[in-house]
Amino acid sequence: MSLSIQHLPELSRFQAVIDGHICLIDYRLDDKVMHVLHTLVPQEVGGRGIAAEMTRFALETASNNNWKVHPVCSYTVAYLKRHPEYTHVL
Incomplete structure (x- = not known):
């Protein structure tokens, strides 16, 4: 699936309609x-x-900006367990 996802830093949000x-x-x-x-x-x-x-888009954004990720959201926690390729951002 290819979505049109926007990063809205002024709202601290990733969004797609x-x-x-x-x-x-x-x-x-x-x-x-x-x-x-x-x-x-x-x-x-x-x-x-x-x-x-x-979630992939958000994690890629974090990686590209050299941010670390603290997953509070249960969905993000589950996603990271299924995708060990993103452990470098934790």
Whole structure:
């Protein structure tokens, strides 16, 4: 799946609009540590891999900016367990 994901640093958010529904990942950045707080994909567009694609995008953004990641969000914790290629950002 290829989504049009926006990084909105002024809102501390990654966002995509799918079929009119806002999907998002909220985070807080403290001294180059991105605390991933919340992932939301509305039920109406769920089951399409949107959360996974957005999480990958967020982790790539962290990696490209030399940020570390503190996964507070349970979805992000589970994603990182399934994708050990991102352990370098933890």
